[in-house]
Amino acid sequence: xxxxxxxxxKKANSPADLRVGVYVCHCGKNIGSTVDCEAVAQFASTLxxxxxAKDSLYTCSEPGQEQIKTDIREQKLNRVVVASCTPRLHExxxxxxxxxxxxxPYLLEMANIREHCSWVHLHEREAATSKAxxxxxxxxxxxxRLEPQFELSVPVKRSSLxxxxxxxxxxxxxxxxxxxxxxxxxxxSGSIGGRMAQIDKTFPTMDxxxxxxxxxxxxxxxxxxxxxxxxxxxxxxxxxxGNFKVKILKKARYVTDGCTACGDCIQACPQLAPxxxxxxxxxxxxxxxxxxQAVPSRYLVDMGLCLNNQGIVACDRCFQACTRKCIDxxxxxxxxxxxxxxIVVATGxxxxxxxxxxxxxxxxxxxxxxxxxxxxxxxxxxxxSGELIRPSDRKRPKNIAFLQCIGSRSKRSNPYCSNVCxxxxxxxxxxxxxxxxETEVFVFYIDIRAxxxxxxxxxxxxxxxxxxxxxxxxxxxxxxxxxxxxxLLGENTLLGTQYRYTMEMVILxxxxxxxxxxxxxxxxxxxxxxxxxxxxxxxxxxxxxxTTTGGVxxxxxxxxxxxxxxxxxxxxxxxxxANILMSKGEVKIPAVTARINTDKCVACGLCAKxxxxxxxxxxxxxxxxRVVEAMCQGCGACVPECKFGALDQAHFSDAQIVSQxxxxxxxxxxxxxxxxxxxxxxYAGADFAGVSRIQYPDNVRIIRTMCSARVAPEWxxxxxxxxxxxxxVSGCHPSDCHYxxxxxxxxxxxEKFWKRLDKLGLNKDRLRLAWVSAAEGAQFAKVIKExxxxxxxxxxxxVLETKQKLAKRVPRKGEPV
Amino acid sequence: MTVKLWNFFPREALxxxxxxxxxxxxxxxxxxxxxxxPRETILKCLNLGHDEVVEDERLxxxxxxxxxxxxxxxxxxxxxxxxxxxxxxxxxxNIPDKLQIAIELLAKxxxxxxxxxxxxxxxxxxxxxxxxxxIDEVREVLKKTKLDDVIEF
Numbered sequence: 005x006x007x008x009x010x011x012x013x014k015k016a017n018s019p020a021d022l023r024v025g026v027y028v029c030h031c032g033k034n035i036g037s038t039v040d041c042e043a044v045a046q047f048a049s050t051l052x053x054x055x056x057a058k059d060s061l062y063t064c065s066e067p068g069q070e071q072i073k074t075d076i077r078e079q080k081l082n083r084v085v086v087a088s089c090t091p092r093l094h095e096x097x098x099x100x101x102x103x104x105x106x107x108x109p110y111l112l113e114m115a116n117i118r119e120h121c122s123w124v125h126l127h128e129r130e131a132a133t134s135k136a137x138x139x140x141x142x143x144x145x146x147x148x149r150l151e152p153q154f155e156l157s158v159p160v161k162r163s164s165l166x167x168x169x170x171x172x173x174x175x176x177x178x179x180x181x182x183x184x185x186x187x188x189x190x191x192x193s194g195s196i197g198g199r200m201a202q203i204d205k206t207f208p209t210m211d212x213x214x215x216x217x218x219x220x221x222x223x224x225x226x227x228x229x230x231x232x233x234x235x236x237x238x239x240x241x242x243x244x245x246g247n248f249k250v251k252i253l254k255k256a257r258y259v260t261d262g263c264t265a266c267g268d269c270i271q272a273c274p275q276l277a278p279x280x281x282x283x284x285x286x287x288x289x290x291x292x293x294x295x296x297q298a299v300p301s302r303y304l305v306d307m308g309l310c311l312n313n314q315g316i317v318a319c320d321r322c323f324q325a326c327t328r329k330c331i332d333x334x335x336x337x338x339x340x341x342x343x344x345x346x347i348v349v350a351t352g353x354x355x356x357x358x359x360x361x362x363x364x365x366x367x368x369x370x371x372x373x374x375x376x377x378x379x380x381x382x383x384x385x386x387x388x389s390g391e392l393i394r395p396s397d398r399k400r401p402k403n404i405a406f407l408q409c410i411g412s413r414s415k416r417s418n419p420y421c422s423n424v425c426x427x428x429x430x431x432x433x434x435x436x437x438x439x440x441x442e443t444e445v446f447v448f449y450i451d452i453r454a455x456x457x458x459x460x461x462x463x464x465x466x467x468x469x470x471x472x473x474x475x476x477x478x479x480x481x482x483x484x485x486x487x488x489x490x491x492l493l494g495e496n497t498l499l500g501t502q503y504r505y506t507m508e509m510v511i512l513x514x515x516x517x518x519x520x521x522x523x524x525x526x527x528x529x530x531x532x533x534x535x536x537x538x539x540x541x542x543x544x545x546x547x548x549x550x551t552t553t554g555g556v557x558x559x560x561x562x563x564x565x566x567x568x569x570x571x572x573x574x575x576x577x578x579x580x581x582a583n584i585l586m587s588k589g590e591v592k593i594p595a596v597t598a599r600i601n602t603d604k605c606v607a608c609g610l611c612a613k614x615x616x617x618x619x620x621x622x623x624x625x626x627x628x629x630r631v632v633e634a635m636c637q638g639c640g641a642c643v644p645e646c647k648f649g650a651l652d653q654a655h656f657s658d659a660q661i662v663s664q665x666x667x668x669x670x671x672x673x674x675x676x677x678x679x680x681x682x683x684x685x686x687y688a689g690a691d692f693a694g695v696s697r698i699q700y701p702d703n704v705r706i707i708r709t710m711c712s713a714r715v716a717p718e719w720x721x722x723x724x725x726x727x728x729x730x731x732x733v734s735g736c737h738p739s740d741c742h743y744x745x746x747x748x749x750x751x752x753x754x755e756k757f758w759k760r761l762d763k764l765g766l767n768k769d770r771l772r773l774a775w776v777s778a779a780e781g782a783q784f785a786k787v788i789k790e791x792x793x794x795x796x797x798x799x800x801x802x803v804l805e806t807k808q809k810l811a812k813r814v815p816r817k818g819e820p821v
Numbered sequence: 822m823t824v825k826l827w828n829f830f831p832r833e834a835l836x837x838x839x840x841x842x843x844x845x846x847x848x849x850x851x852x853x854x855x856x857x858x859p860r861e862t863i864l865k866c867l868n869l870g871h872d873e874v875v876e877d878e879r880l881x882x883x884x885x886x887x888x889x890x891x892x893x894x895x896x897x898x899x900x901x902x903x904x905x906x907x908x909x910x911x912x913x914x915n916i917p918d919k920l921q922i923a924i925e926l927l928a929k930x931x932x933x934x935x936x937x938x939x940x941x942x943x944x945x946x947x948x949x950x951x952x953x954x955x956i957d958e959v960r961e962v963l964k965k966t967k968l969d970d971v972i973e974f
Contacts, residue, residue: 363847363892409841414894422851479846479892494846495858502851 022053022148025081026140027072031086031118036061038122040133044087051144055079064094073129083147087140088117090691092683093543108152110595110655115143120706124785131702136707138668145663153595153654156633160246160555162344162586165190167238167525170198171568172560172575173219173350180348181229185586188342189224190252191234192521194299196221198352199561202281202376204383206568207431214297214385214396214569221299232358233340234300241528244637245555246345246591256335257786258291258305263330265293265301272321275309279387283377285395286387288296291322291331295383309762335762346582349539349551350559350575351525353516356411356418364407364512368394369483371490372510374410375428382435392440394509396488401508403444404436405492407477412515413450420536422515423565424454429513430466445471446505448478448494449718456567474503479511501726516565530742531554532685534779538564549578552684552742552778554591557581595637596655596710598636602628604650611642611651614713616744639743640714646752656709658716665723668705673727674803677704677791680719682712682747685736686776688785693781700785701728701792711735711743712750717757720771725810727803729795730770732787737775764809767802769794826871829905830898837895838863844889844899856882859899860888862906875910881917911971921972928974931959 026048030036033692041059048057056079060068063086075081084107086098091114099109117136125132161186166177167193177189179483189196202204202220203213224230233254241252273289281288283294290309293302312321312333323331355376366372371394373381384390394401406429412422433445448467452473456464467473478494482507492505518537526533530553532540539562542550549557557578559570584590598620600611605628612620612629619636622629631642640653652658668675681687687708693700709715712735723731733754741747754773761768774787844859851858857879864924865874874880880903891901910916918926923933930936931954942948963969 308956411892413839415837415896416894450839476842476846479843479848479889492846493852495842495860497840497842497845500861502845 013252022083023055023079023081024051024052024053024083024085024144024147025075025079026054026057026085026087026144027063027068028057028059028088028140029068029118029138029453030059030061031088031122032061035088035118035122035136036223036436038126038129038132039117039136040129041136042657043133044136044140046118048085048140048144049089051141053083053148054144055081056546059122062163064086064097064210064217068078068324069097072101073105076102076107082107082111083150084112085115085143085144085147086112087117087136089118090116090687091118092688092691095152099407104282110153111147111150112152113143113147115139116691117788118257121702123694123697124700125702126538126578126697126699128702135702135705137645138671141670142667142705142707144666145725146660149657149660149663150655151657155592155595156597157590157592158244158246158634160585160588161248161343162186163188163342163344164348164582164586164591165248165250165342165344166344166348166350166559166560168198168350168352169193169196169224169232169234170350170352170560170571171200171217171220172352172562172571172578173198174217174346175222175575176350176557176579176582177224177230177560178220178227180582180586181227181574183579183583183587185229185583186342187227187230188250188252189230189232190236190238191232192237193294194223194257195235195294195300196232196234196471197295197298199567201295201297201546203697204379204380204386204420205431205435207427208456208462210431212385212436218297221297225301226411230279233445234340235304236340236526236527239339241347243343245553246585248344248347248555250342250344252340252342254338254340256307256337257302258307258310258332258335259303260330261302262328262337263302264328265298265303265718266327267293267303268325268327269322269331272325274319274321275311275758277309278307279806282380282387283374285377285380286688303330307332307598309756315742328717331591333573341430343584344553347531347556348559348582349531349556349562350578351562353561353565354519356514356517358410358512358514358576360417361410363480364410364478364510365481365483365490369481369488369490369510370394371401371483371488371508372481372512374512374514375425375432376407376512376514378432382432382439388739392436392443394488400440401443403446403507405478405490405505405507406433406445406511406513408449408452408513409477410514411510411517418515418517418536421453422517423453425513425515427456427459427462427567428463429452429511430471432511433471434462434466434469436801437466437471439696446507447471447473447493449475450477456569476503478505504568516561516599518562522562527739529553530557530740530744532736532740532778534564539808540778549574552688553583555582557619576700593634594638594655596640596653597633597636598638598640598642598651598653599629600628600630602630604648605629605668606648606650610645613643614641614746614749616641616746639711639741640709641711641743641745641746641749643714643750644718644759651709656714658718661707661709661719662722664707665719665726669706669723669728673801674729674798675703675795677701677730677732677788677795678723678728679704679706679732679734679788680709680712680713680715681706681732681776682735682742683708683710684742685778686712686734686738686774688778689734689780689784691778691781692778693785694762696781698781698785700788703792703795704732704788711741711746711749713741713743713746713753715750715753717753720757721810724770729798729803730772730791732772732791734774734776734784734787736776740775740777766806766809770806772796826875826905826909829908830902834897835863835867837897838867839895840864841894843892843894845894847888848883849888850882850884851885851901854882855879859883863897863899864901866902866906868877871909873905875906875913875915880906880910881920900908901970914971916972924968924972925974928960928963929956930954931956
């Protein structure tokens with residue numbers, strides 16, 4: 005391996021030509037207060053090929069960037085190393101600075117001394133400084149082996165797919181369609197409209213929800229640039245940013261376009277089921293329209309309920325009743341294939357089901373209902389035509405209690421605040437007071453979170469209108485079976501007294517949670533989710549609607565609980581981000597593709613077998629294989645597969661990574677943990693540990709690859725034969741891999757290495773495989789802590805034994821000896 | 822003797838509490854007596870320190886039925902907290918008199934209440950007299966729990 009390194013070094017610039025500039029950033033106090041940046045810069049200046057090394061307060065600032073540009077021009081720097089924050093944040097910034105000074109942007113290297121150093125070793129100045137020096141040395145070693153790369157530009161199709169037809173999906177579709185792009189709006193149910201269509205009024209303005217939504221829905225229906233696909237689900241997504249190929253399952257509606265929604269068919273239908281749109285409070289037929297304002301305004305047949313569900317026409321009453329003969333029992337599911345340049349995910353949320361909280365009696369006591377049920381109950385189009393009645397006796401309740409935070413802020417259900425329930429309750433309480441002022445309304449709460457524009461006003465108004473707010477959630481509800489009234493037992497925490505209230509109706513203000521089918525879309529699009537199951541944005545502050553999958557954007561509550569206004573805002577933002585891509589018409593893809601040296605290739609074809617994108621073509625007959633660069637996504641899974649040294653990955657070459665390993669293990673290798681982390685999940689997870697200031701041992705040295713599948717067993721072997729204490733290989737969770745499950749190769753290779761260690765009689769616990777997602781900073785820290793614990797039990801003899809046994813192996817075919 | 826309360830209970834768990842009072846609303850002891858509600862207990866531990874809480878005699882009304890814990894949205898082991906607080910209180914000598922008598926009785930007779938009248942009642946209902954208690958064994962058990970550190974018997 006060392007020989008290979010030297011070979012590759014010779015191929016690159018001759019050492020005399022290399023001029024590296026190192027910039028150590030204080031990041032204000034973020035790095036400076038923990039790491040002695042001056043000492044690090046001083047140390048960097050002693051490293052080979054380093055022409056100059058400086059420390060600055062904010063390297064990313066305009067003067068900081070200017071300094072780099074000036075030095076590139078005046079000092080003839082041909083490699084730049086910036087030791088600062090994570091490359092996931094400012095690599096584009098510094099690459100642009102290099103490029104504008106005439107240096108190829110791929111000749112920049114960053115040392116992450118903030119997220120991976122100063123923030124995770126806050127109180128250990130000496131250790132953090134010494135680690136920062138190591139990280140800089142690793143970066144310099146890698147920098148001198150960097151090569152200029154040129155990015156390939158791919159065309160972006162001027163069309164977009166919007167998944168989900170709620171208000172966010174509708175807004176995103178309209179914004180893109182109005183900008184002139186073709187939009188496919190896919191909705192799982194029979195009509196667009198989503199949750200907003202179910203809600204009676206909106207807060208804080210008390211607008212009628214469907215009245216403001218319906219015009220937008222019909223605009224979608226008649227927009228020449230929007231093709232609406234209802235009763236449809238995404239089945240397969242292939243391709244990449246700019247050119248996605250999507251297979252959509254369009255389920256049979258059994259009602260043709262000729263339907264005028266006259267409703268003659270419903271009376272004829274003998275089959276009944278709870279109406280989902282009315283939250284199960286009313287019934288519908290097997291042939292039905294989801295709701296009056298549905299778009300498309302067409303009936304549909306619920307074939308699961310219809311008597312003809314066995315494939316034979318057992319009942320044709322609706323067909324007979326339909327004067328236009330629009331019912332077609334022969335209708336079949338179809339697969340629709342489309343090609344789009346961008347995708348907006350607006351899959352929305354489910355509401356929490358409080359049945360599990362048995363002390364509240366939901367599902368057992370008829371007069372305990374949820375807020376969604378209440379919305380339908382007081383809606384003019386709802387089951388009671390807007391009359392306020394309670395389910396048990398259909399009489400108007402004299403007093404009503406709202407219970408907040410049901411299914412939110414709890415380890416027993418969803419740990420997060422659902423964002424909308426406080427204001428929704430206040431709105432509902434005001435609605436009751438407005439229409440039935442004699443009704444007493446009590447709100448049992450923990451905290452009222454009225455943070456938005458106009459929210460506090462609404463809260464105060466509710467109090468003035470006579471809504472009683474009581475701090476303290478009831479612990480138990482007891483039903484009086486003689487009259488259906490409910491007794492609430494609890495404590496008024498502000499008064500410090502026990503209460504017992506008897507209410508005629510109780511409304512549980514239930515939280516919202518990611519849709520149960522959210523993981524399907526997540527897998528299809530390679531998205532990440534946070535610990536709560538919501539889709540994760542590429543950056544929480546600065547790229548809030550982007551995802552880590554290029555060309556895919558987020559809108560609405562699928563990204564996190566939010567109200568209508570925020571959903572619409574985010575939808576417009578997502579549409580705008582997609583519009584930028586589509587209006588440019590092309591996008592540059594990072595030059596991190598795999599490259600095959602045809603001279604060394606023996607056409608065994610092993611690489612092509614592991615490529616998750618089928619981007620390697622060739623055959624034994626041709627005598628070689630080659631990488632189709634436009635299709636290669638740069639995971640590097642193929643590279644370790646080649647046993648003949650014919651494959652390498654641009655910008656993540658063997659020589660570059662091996663040099664990092666050498667530097668990382670230069671001093672006290674037995675104390676060190678070499679951690680290979682994939683760019684999308686584990687490296688980001690380690691970043692997240694930093695952002696969250698989760699402290700962990702300082703002896704880990706993180707090496708970034710695009711995918712964990714790039715990690716070559718030879719690297720692990722090298723690390724151990726250099727005396728490394730432990731090696732961690734970490735990547736995205738299985739099935740969350742950003743490269744189409746390339747990380748199954750990671751697992752396979754690590755398992756093979758474990759077997760080898762076993763055979764040699766070596767402790768295999770020193771090689772660890774861990775799946776760490778971008779949200780699991782704590783998990784990353786935990787793994788490192790555990791590994792460090794293991795290091796403490798490691799004896800010098802064990803290290804030596806591993807070194808010797810691994811070094812003794814016979815070199816494989818094609819490998820330099 | 823002093824014992825560190827937080828050796829018996831993970832103090833961090835208290836910070837999970839956001840005072841929703843579902844626990845107090847579920848408390849059967851509070852329905853019938855002047856007890857120290859679980860919510861109040863946690864808040865006092867956080868704001869005033871447990872030294873103040875262990876002085877409070879209402880601490881002993883809790884029957885450790887665990888309902889508060891079952892319903893706690895934050896899964897705080899409230900019963901464990903109550904037990905830890907009582908341990909701490911007992912070691913400082915803050916045991917209600919009635920309880921002290923009960924423990925002494927237990928050590929002397931093997932039963933926590935006086936039962937000779939019970940035998941008459943049992944005989945009246947045709948039940949056999951209560952089995953004798955192996956007092957030495959009971960005392961052995963009590964000593965192993967180190968109860969004699971707190972109360973002399």
